[in-house]
Amino acid sequence: xxxxxxxxxxxxxxxxxxxxxxxxxxxxxxxxxxxxxxxxxxxxxxxxxxxxxxxxxxxxxxxxxxxxxxxxxxxxxxxxxxxxxxxxxxxxxxxxxxxxxxxxxxxxxxxxxxxxxxxxxxxxxxxxxxxxxxxxxxxxxxxxxxxxx
Amino acid sequence: xxxxxxxxxxxxxxxxxxxxxxxxxxxxxxxxxxxxxxxxxxxxxxxxxxxxxxxxxxxxxxxxxxxxxxxxxxxxxxxxxxxxxxxxxxxxxxxxxxxxxxxxxxxxxxxxxxxxxxxxxxxxxxxxxxxxxxxxxxxxxxxxxxxxxxxxxxxxxxxxxxxxxxxxxxxxxxxxxxxxxxxxxxxxxxxxxxxxxxxxxxxxxxxxxxxxxxxxxxxxxxxxxxxxxxxxxxxxxxxxxxxxxxxxxxxxxxxxxxxxxxxxxxxxxxxxxxxxxxxxxxxxxxxxxxxxxxxxxxxxxxxxxxxxxxxxxxxxxxxxxxxxxxxxxxxxxxxxxxxxxxxxxxxxxxxxxxxxxxxxxxxxxxxxxxxxxxxxxxxxxxxxxxxxxxxxxxxxxxxxxxxxx
Numbered sequence: 001x002x003x004x005x006x007x008x009x010x011x012x013x014x015x016x017x018x019x020x021x022x023x024x025x026x027x028x029x030x031x032x033x034x035x036x037x038x039x040x041x042x043x044x045x046x047x048x049x050x051x052x053x054x055x056x057x058x059x060x061x062x063x064x065x066x067x068x069x070x071x072x073x074x075x076x077x078x079x080x081x082x083x084x085x086x087x088x089x090x091x092x093x094x095x096x097x098x099x100x101x102x103x104x105x106x107x108x109x110x111x112x113x114x115x116x117x118x119x120x121x122x123x124x125x126x127x128x129x130x131x132x133x134x135x136x137x138x139x140x141x142x143x144x145x146x147x148x149x
Numbered sequence: 150x151x152x153x154x155x156x157x158x159x160x161x162x163x164x165x166x167x168x169x170x171x172x173x174x175x176x177x178x179x180x181x182x183x184x185x186x187x188x189x190x191x192x193x194x195x196x197x198x199x200x201x202x203x204x205x206x207x208x209x210x211x212x213x214x215x216x217x218x219x220x221x222x223x224x225x226x227x228x229x230x231x232x233x234x235x236x237x238x239x240x241x242x243x244x245x246x247x248x249x250x251x252x253x254x255x256x257x258x259x260x261x262x263x264x265x266x267x268x269x270x271x272x273x274x275x276x277x278x279x280x281x282x283x284x285x286x287x288x289x290x291x292x293x294x295x296x297x298x299x300x301x302x303x304x305x306x307x308x309x310x311x312x313x314x315x316x317x318x319x320x321x322x323x324x325x326x327x328x329x330x331x332x333x334x335x336x337x338x339x340x341x342x343x344x345x346x347x348x349x350x351x352x353x354x355x356x357x358x359x360x361x362x363x364x365x366x367x368x369x370x371x372x373x374x375x376x377x378x379x380x381x382x383x384x385x386x387x388x389x390x391x392x393x394x395x396x397x398x399x400x401x402x403x404x405x406x407x408x409x410x411x412x413x414x415x416x417x418x419x420x421x422x423x424x425x426x427x428x429x430x431x432x433x434x435x436x437x438x439x440x441x442x443x444x445x446x447x448x449x450x451x452x453x454x455x456x457x458x459x460x461x462x463x464x465x466x467x468x469x470x471x472x473x474x475x476x477x478x479x480x481x482x483x484x485x486x487x488x489x490x491x492x493x494x495x496x497x498x499x500x501x502x503x504x505x506x507x508x509x510x511x512x513x514x515x516x517x518x519x520x521x522x523x524x525x526x527x528x529x530x531x532x533x534x535x536x537x538x539x540x541x542x543x544x545x546x547x548x549x550x551x552x553x554x
Contacts, residue, residue: 042505066488
């Protein structure tokens with residue numbers, strides 16, 4: 001299956017925007033929450049993670065955001081769930097490389113490949129990063145707290 | 150009426166670009182007259198002001214004084230009541246810290262609305278924190294309009310400062326400023342007016358309105374960025390402390406720390422001013438006065454009504470201020486996030502703003518966390534509005550995604 005058909009890419013985005021995955025926050029102390037209020041636009045989302053034993057057990061989000069922000073956060077939460085930290089960081093690095101027009105391993109990105117042309121819209125790249133930035137920060141904070149323990 | 154062909158020919162941004170620019174509440178385009186005034190300063194008389202030991206400095210100082218006179222004429226004020234600042238934000242901060250913080254005390258009330266731009270409420274938050282004076286809000290109606298009845302109800306003896314935008318940057322409604330000033334003055338309160346969205350669009354007469362302080366920016370009225378004005382009644386300016394001290398603001402000072410400040414407006418203008426900005430502003434107000442502010446006001450009202458009339462039949466559009474008159478149309482497309490709509494329209498050559506427009510507390514009044522704002526100026530045309538409506542009538546969520554991917 002190829003993700004590089006334009007109509008398919010748009011359909012994936014449409015699907016994740018109108019029917020976002022993991023778009024519900026939970027009240028559970030085993031989750032950490034990150035608030036992402038964009039300084040340059042009006043996106044305002046919360047991302048939650050549950051990371052245990054080096055594995056991302058769950059990722060969730062909620063808030064108001066544009067099509068690209070919502071669909072990219074939905075896709076990335078789905079993609080990174082149940083991955084161990086090392087895999088997750090590698091996948092995120094591939095995703096960031098794609099948005100920066102650098103070499104990347106498209107095999108690992110699955111549906112996230114639908115953003116392979118996003119780099120051509122400089123003013124929307126940040127929309128594709130808002131969720132993944134939150135996830136990266138949550139992973140980093142988890143690593144720091146593990147180091148401290 | 151306005152000669153649109155001639156007017157549009159005077160703006161290089163309108164001549165060179167195919168952009169339909171409806172973000173005039175954010176900033177406006179500049180006519181050659183303003184651009185040339187700025188260039189003339191750098192090319193022909195690029196020296197400092199008020200240090201007139203040589204002819205050129207004397208000439209520039211004269212031009213600078215003439216700019217103050219031109220702005221005073223534009224407002225029907227006197228030139229000593231005109232303080233040059235870096236913009237409306239700086240002017241509003243100057244009033245809040247230099248006047249509000251100096252005189253307000255616990256038990257006093259600052260009266261404002263939930264429709265204010267951040268620049269006209271955040272400084273007062275700080276003043277309230279320091280002085281313990283309280284901020285109260287005049288209730289707005291469901292359309293976000295400030296009525297004189299609600300103002301009267303909100304007004305009382307403890308109110309010492311009334312601070313309001315003459316035209317809201319989100320909804321574009323004009324408040325009845327003359328009546329407000331009259332009522333506020335009968336209680337002994339001072340009226341601070343954020344004129345950022347009104348001074349560029351309306352014929353101003355600060356004496357007739359009896360405004361105490363008025364703040365605005367040059368760049369929203371065809372002038373350069375980085376320069377603005379604080380108008381204040383002279384005795385109020387004299388009673389206000391500068392919040393910047395430095396060269397040019399003092400007459401003399403000594404080693405013991407004694408400072409003798411100059412009189413207003415000079416005591417507020419420490420440091421070398423944005424000379425080219427002030428000269429550009431002079432050209433801008435002269436340009437606007439040549440066209441005639443009453444003509445601009447009338448034409449913009451007509452454009453505003455035309456815009457709403459054309460937008461109203463679109464069933465997928467919600468308009469938040471159908472009764473606005475000052476060139477600002479605030480709306481949403483049902484089911485499409487504001488940013489996506491703006492992005493789609495951008496791909497079709499239209500510049501409009503998506504956001505909450507720096508008046509974040511108004512969200513609770515109009516029940517929409519983000520909106521689209523199309524704001525026109527006198528150089529916009531009905532043809533541009535027609536093209537815009539056409540693009541908006543064809544919008545779908547799929548198309549919004551397709552312009553990105």
